[in-house]
Amino acid sequence: MTSHKGIIIVVSGFSGAGKGTIMKELISRYDDYALSVSATTRDPRPGEEHGREYFFVSNEEFEKLISENGLIEHAGYVNHYYGTPRKFVEDKLNEGKDVILEIEIQGALQIREQYPDAVLLFVMPPSAKALRERLVGRGTEDLDVIEKRLKRAQEESVGIEKYDYIVINDDLDECVERVHGIIRAAHAAPSRNLDFINTIRKELNEL
């Protein structure tokens, strides 16, 4: 018996660790998840579409979203702003869907404060060398930005213990199944099944 209430799953990890790749695969394999699309002030990468990978907005538009309380969290990351639109997350949770937020650590900690029930997951590369190779191999940033992102990874590595779980993205297929397994296990926590537990208690009392 699992809970019918949606859980917020926060997925963080160093740039290039494979978060986007894992999430795409997870969503294609399972219908259980709704992936939140963030707003950002950075430019689209080749192949990225407005409304699919991100809502690409200007600084002014981003500030307006903040002032209207339209974001549940936001943070600065290597010269740009990123934030999670509130309405989608609230709507999907109410529908009973698990909502995945692929966001960095400052945002993750803001989510934990507002939703103590959220599950925080950190994606790790198998090694630092593999991380650099993946960032370079992706070919979407120039070397200057890659160095900034690797520096940021060094800073973010200090906060990993604040997360509930780490997953190592070595073999993609295994990693996707491990992420799914962690989320299924979270649904089995007694704290997320209080209605069912109380029903059984009541039935036992009435036997």
Ligand code: ADP
């Ligand atoms: P992130 O979203 O964390 O910044 P991406 O999903 O864009 O990372 O992945 C970074 C690069 O690493 C991409 O080129 C992707 O194809 C590659 N990649 C992702 N997962 C793996 C893996 N398990 N093994 C090898 N390469 C991977």
Ligand code: 5GP
């Ligand atoms: P990228 O530019 O590589 O797509 O994302 C850069 C970083 O911003 C990644 O660590 C990503 O997880 C994070 N990020 C993406 N969307 C959001 C968001 O809505 N809020 C926060 N806090 N971080 C985000």
